[in-house]
Amino acid sequence: MNQYQQINLEDYFQSGEGGQALTYTRKDGSAIAKMFQFGLGSETVEREFLISKAVYEAGIPCPEPIRLVTDGKCFGAEYEVIENKRSFTRIISEEPEQLGRLTLKFARLGKQLHSIPANTDVFPDMKEVIRPWIEKSTCISEPLRGRLLTVLDSIPVPRTCLHGDFHIGNIITDGEKDYWIDLGDFAWGAPEWDLSMNFYVAYYMSPDILGNLFHLDPAAFRRHWDLLIKSYYGVQTPEEQRACEKQLLKYTTLKLYYSFSKRRNGKGEPSPQLEGLANAFLSGMAPGLF
Numbered sequence: 001m002n003q004y005q006q007i008n009l010e011d012y013f014q015s016g017e018g019g020q021a022l023t024y025t026r027k028d029g030s031a032i033a034k035m036f037q038f039g040l041g042s043e044t045v046e047r048e049f050l051i052s053k054a055v056y057e058a059g060i061p062c063p064e065p066i067r068l069v070t071d072g073k074c075f076g077a078e079y080e081v082i083e084n085k086r087s088f089t090r091i092i093s094e095e096p097e098q099l100g101r102l103t104l105k106f107a108r109l110g111k112q113l114h115s116i117p118a119n120t121d122v123f124p125d126m127k128e129v130i131r132p133w134i135e136k137s138t139c140i141s142e143p144l145r146g147r148l149l150t151v152l153d154s155i156p157v158p159r160t161c162l163h164g165d166f167h168i169g170n171i172i173t174d175g176e177k178d179y180w181i182d183l184g185d186f187a188w189g190a191p192e193w194d195l196s197m198n199f200y201v202a203y204y205m206s207p208d209i210l211g212n213l214f215h216l217d218p219a220a221f222r223r224h225w226d227l228l229i230k231s232y233y234g235v236q237t238p239e240e241q242r243a244c245e246k247q248l249l250k251y252t253t254l255k256l257y258y259s260f261s262k263r264r265n266g267k268g269e270p271s272p273q274l275e276g277l278a279n280a281f282l283s284g285m286a287p288g289l290f
Helices: 042-057 089-096 095-112 126-137 144-153 192-204 208-212 218-231 238-263 270-282
Strands: 012-017 023-027 034-035 065-068 074-080 171-173 179-180
Touching: 042 065, 042 074, 042 270, 089 095, 089 171, 095 179, 095 192, 095 218, 126 144, 126 270, 144 238, 144 270, 192 218, 192 238, 208 218, 238 270
Parallel strands: none
Antiparallel strands: 012 023, 023 034, 034 074, 065 074, 171 179
């Protein structure tokens, strides 16, 4: 799919940054370009663009994808500009009193998304997105690989929509309407795939990384998580919350290894620390919690 149109970044100003890309807004305000890091293959850009188009055409609120672009060095795509937009996490970091209201809204919007039947001819099964990274990655020891694949095979496959990178940094608002963004991992399957990494972030992500990604300190994200899981599942007590969290452990482990392997392109040595955590999770244990 070689339909990239040439742009000059002098016509834009940088307006944001993420783990894999920088965003630039056209100086005339007509579009925003998400430019992926130099060296990241065009197939990643094209996949996100095509999936975003399918999400938009399905009527799920997201910025309209416009075109694939390149500045001659990096590949990217232009999207509709949402005037006066801020992510939920940015709002919470600047206005901490909004945490409760926006977390409850995020839980409600997530449940709405997870109730939408997915077009399985267009979107992938999350299990099959993750499977090749578990099967082929050298970052996983053979005993753990077998265990992960057994768990993966046991997971149910409801045909409902998943964001794929579900967190409060990937929903924006203009004050009137809310939009999902960063849709490259949009798929279908069990909602626990989406909720799982929020559990990991709340309890195990380092404060520095958490601050860079979410602009929040660990205590604030923990408050967000506690309210999110209680609202999403309708649980009331700490014991009910722990029971829900235990159900997320296998999803969290598989998503961790999916992300870990993707970052290393499937190459590298296994991490003893991560394998220790994975084996604990797969045994129904969360170190420091239960």
